[in-house]
Amino acid sequence: MLAQNETCTECHDTQRGPHVFEHEAMREGCTSCHHPHGSVNDKLLTQRNSTLCLKCHFQQQSGGLILIGGQDHTSLLSRGTCWSAGCHEAVHGSQVNSSLRY
Numbered sequence: 001m002l003a004q005n006e007t008c009t010e011c012h013d014t015q016r017g018p019h020v021f022e023h024e025a026m027r028e029g030c031t032s033c034h035h036p037h038g039s040v041n042d043k044l045l046t047q048r049n050s051t052l053c054l055k056c057h058f059q060q061q062s063g064g065l066i067l068i069g070g071q072d073h074t075s076l077l078s079r080g081t082c083w084s085a086g087c088h089e090a091v092h093g094s095q096v097n098s099s100l101r102y
């Protein structure tokens with residue numbers, strides 16, 4: 001684990017893992033998604049919507065469909081953020097599902 005993440009997980013041990021299905025985003029550090037010194041967004045997030053995820057997961061248009069990670073997300077994006085719409089809630093890593101669910 002990154003040295004910086006170890007500092008954070010001294011206090012935030014639920015985010016430490018290990019998880020059966022790790023989220024590779026964690027390798028880039030907690031600060032790829034959080035501003036630890038403060039943010040206008042809930043949970044100190046750097047972005048409050050799907051932009052947070054789409055900086056690494058590219059969105060493609062194909063035949064009128066919106067694909068993310070090769071999966072059709074056309075009707076899903078209006079349901080909420082990637083982590084609050086009931087799809088990828090286990091954003092720090094999952095014990096049960098490779099698509100980062102609880």
Ligand code: HEC
Nearest residue numbers: 005008009012015025026029030032033034043083091092
């Ligand atoms: C890929 C982006 C991402 C990375 C990397 C990330 N987080 Fe998060 N984190 C989130 C999101 C999104 C939420 C909001 C989850 C929610 O509201 O349900 C969150 C919420 C949290 C919370 C609030 C409690 C909770 O689970 O809702 C803590 C504490 C936290 N993260 C700590 C960390 C630490 C420590 C690291 C690094 C070891 C880290 N995060 C790395 C995206 C990330």
Ligand code: HEC
Nearest residue numbers: 004007008009010011012030031034035036042043044045
């Ligand atoms: C000395 C202990 C400590 C360290 C180290 C620490 N935090 Fe925290 N953090 C806290 C406490 C206490 C809170 C407020 C209580 C809570 O929401 O869990 C908090 C809150 C948070 C929240 C918001 C949680 C929410 O529900 O809104 C996030 C995100 C977070 N910290 C991420 C980080 C990251 C990223 C790092 C490393 C750069 C870090 N923390 C380092 C103790 C710590």
Ligand code: HEC
Nearest residue numbers: 023024025028032052053056069082083088091098099100
């Ligand atoms: C710092 C870059 C980064 C960020 C930010 C990021 N991810 Fe990831 N994520 C990755 C990488 C790398 C992988 C592993 C390769 C892949 O599957 O694309 C991954 C894998 C995943 C997977 C597993 C795909 C599969 O089925 O194997 C899901 C689901 C996922 N991310 C959701 C999210 C969500 C939701 C967010 C926003 C909260 C997010 N990611 C933000 C880098 C990132």
